[in-house]
Amino acid sequence: MHDIKAIRENPTAFDAALSRRGDAPLSASLLALDEARRSKISAAESAQADQNKASKQVGAAKASGDDAEFERLRALVGEKKAEVAAMRQEADALDAELTDALARIPNLPADDVPDGADEDDNVEVSKWGTPKTFDFKPKEHFEIAGIAPGMDFETGAKTSGARFVMLRGAVARVHRALAQFMVDTHVDENGLVEHQTPVLVRDEAMYGTDKLPKFGDDSYQTTNGWWLIPTSEVTLTYSVSGDVLEETALPLRMTAHTLCFRSEAGSAGRDTSGMLRQHQFEKVEMVSVTLPEHSDDEQKRMLRCAEDLLERLGVPYRTVVLCTGDMGFGARRTYDIEAWLPGQDAYREISSVSTTGDFQARRMNARYKPADGGKPQFVHTLNGSGLAVGRCLIAVLENGQQEDGSVVLPDVLAPYLRGKTTIGADGVLT
Known part of the structure; x- marks a missing residue:
């Protein structure tokens, strides 16, 4: 606002x-x-x-x-x-x-955000890892022999329609392990407080986090009026709505692993193969509530938290700053992290880390009381994916694929898989 x-x-x-x-x-x-x-x-x-x-x-x-x-x-x-x-x-x-x-007016871009019309004008700021050279033509995630039995799009469509998937067996377990790894790292090493939030929210929560009124068509609303969250950014950020926080309590750093729901109303025909773009997916979200003078540094900190997860998983990535024409409605500045997907021979977004300044805080009247006794001021809010679990699964599977149809998994997941490190060509975790 x-x-x-x-x-x-x-x-x-x-x-x-x-x-x-x-x-x-x-x-x-x-x-x-x-x-x-x-x-x-x-x-x-x-x-x-x-x-x-x-x-x-x-x-x-x-x-x-x-x-x-x-x-x-x-x-x-x-x-x-x-x-x-x-x-x-x-x-x-x-x-x-x-x-x-x-x-209905979008947030104003920060001065250092590059001008541009669309994603072609985004600017790469860093790159990590070298894409693996395969002795065979790498497949997309849903084509890998050991993965196909555990990634059932036909049953997903039968139960729910297009852009739903039923995960089973080893694939479902690796998906769960990834989410646990992300949350544990954020809580144990990055200083975020874990939350378990609702996935149904009222109009006020969607409005306060700039999802309404402009983007109602991109979300799902139940017949009795609740909204299914597009991300736990909504619940975590709105948790401070109407509050006057003590300056000494900031920053608040939160994380949650939740189901997320998006109608993808504006993405007809895009990424229809595989599970890259689904109506229902899971994400580990990071949200920070901070003092205005600290928000730029906080964004950099959150970005590193997300990048570090990919480095531990051994997934090559690049980080770009979005140009003015590609930023989301509520963002002042956004960094996208794009993971290398060998099956597509391309980098694809796996995380967005945005600062909104006081844009959301004004909408939901979230303020802090200065330690010097001045009148309450609006906080700054930030949000970022840490990470999108399904897209991270895609990246891990495609980068770990072998010529025989098996997949070698990152070592950091072994503790979550009882020491098992491979999905065989038969789809069995060993």
């Missing part, structure tokens, strides 16, 4: 920042709404003062026995009361219109 006061003070800078995202200038229309709202509020306050003055005079007229003046003043009080009510109703309507307009 944007601060109308900041737009009022520097409309040119606001429009310039929007133009970097490829959006038209909006300050003029927003300020016109704001002026109409403020004018109506001022008029209502003036009418309220007239009403209060007339109300006092009514008593004096009655005490003096001046019936005509008494009736005139009483009628005036009634008129002013109706006038005040009408003006306040109009002011409330204008306020709602302004709030809705502000809620």
